Amino acid sequence: MYGSSGSPVFVVGSSRSGTTLLYSILLASGDFAVYEAETWLLESYAVRYGDLTKAENRKAFIAAWIESEQFKRSGLSAEAFAAQLQALATSYAGVLKLFMDGIASLQGKHNWVEKTPGHVFHMEELARSFSDAKFIHLIRDGRDVASSKRKLGWSGTNDNDPMKQLIWAAKGWEYAVNRGRSAGAKPGTRYLELRYENLLTNMDEALNKINLFLHTDITIAQVQQCRVGALGKNNSAFANDGAVISRNALQRWKSDLSPVEVAAINIAIGKALSTLGYEAPTLSTALDLTTRLKVVWWSLIAPRVFALRRFLKHKTVLGRWRRSDSRGG
Template structure:
């Protein structure tokens, strides 16, 4: 989990390639989308609503589970979002002959304490990437709506979101003590075995980089355009991908948070105008998060676009892995 475009999928596919984890090639958005949209899934009618959305989505298709099995499990035993996620993942594990599972929704970084309360014993890995590179990548996607003053500068909105979400994620995680680990994307691609040793000690499992590359699930074996293997080739691209003025302002806006997470910066501090802008964005993001915690408003404001049929890439390979697990 972590900010979007931070390498969460790369680490997840490394774990799947290592073996011993349920093979499920997508995110779930249970806590970040289904739970707020359906009143925290506290009432039977809300659980039923979430289940109907799930069964009509590619999330369900990629699980390779029969719909009647999922429906029976959830209708019988689900009392919370944590139950919903656990029941589906455990049933996949039962069919794959595996007991451990991992989940990779980036936005769940904002829900760690809630998840920990509902899934006792859960461990949390927060993947952090240089916020300037995240801003360059996110600004191309235009997922973060800029303030009116930044309509032509989406990189500032993207940078502000990274700043807010990694700080919020660190607060969530540090409340969990030893159940929380931070991993830097740049170290993962530059010194993969060193980072995998840390992750392996954290989850109590041996992780061998050569074995992981040999199995090569997903972005480990066929890197996407953002994470080209463990080469580090996409580090520092903000300097060339962002316009000079945007690069300068993004670096200055993020200077405190960059240094807090161990990154160097060309800036000494953020000018007042950029600091004020970052606070304005943070207030907006925090307000949206608060709305999601208030059921009546969250029902109307939480989009279900992620669960629209056809929103994910469903392949024969992904389905075969979900059916066979480590046997593939």
């Protein structure tokens, strides 16, 4: 059983990496408050409403927050929570604590898990704000992530070129993974790294790692009986072949991507895949010179564009006019 200290747990990772599944597995323990949404407080709301120590910003944020779907799913009283925010909220991490503590208290729980994939970029701030926080970073094969993001139009580029969309999505995965691993490596960070594929193929091992890290006692039986989130009734997460979780999402890239696309994505993120233990197949498909040059150029420019976008979004007033992102995992 997870301790009664109230130490928060944050599930982070690139979007489309299976963070919702992992979050649902943690909820299967019964130790954590159930909140089936992503707060996006540090990644989107902080950008839109700015410094909460300024009265006008705090007022605008509170008005928007209590009308948001994120708040409506909490079960909290809008009037009471608005008053609490007005009196106590000076930072978005502080809002997050008040919000999740309130949900936990309402449900008679001491502990909570927050799952916003985009908070992988805010681990340092969260670690400073929650000195006892624990982070679980879920990583999935970048080829599956890129293929999935391209299908959803989340590639990171507005270009209609399918190859460019794939490469930018892949580099976005790499960018998020690197940020999470870098933050997790900092001294004092309570950090666990898991592979999505391991959740599907070796649930026992994955649960052992989770239980050791969180001091929980989550069992396969609890996971099988859970009907929360990604483990909900009639959800495709469950397998019909004897496995605990369906493996239908495993290595979809092998059928989704053409040989040329596989060769291209290996140029873009092959080193990252290898570092993370993913095997890149030896391919006989050769890219023509034009395509190869495009892939190399996109691979060079994409992470720089991502970094610039984040700087403009979070460090300048330009971010206030950008539409909030709400892409989940």
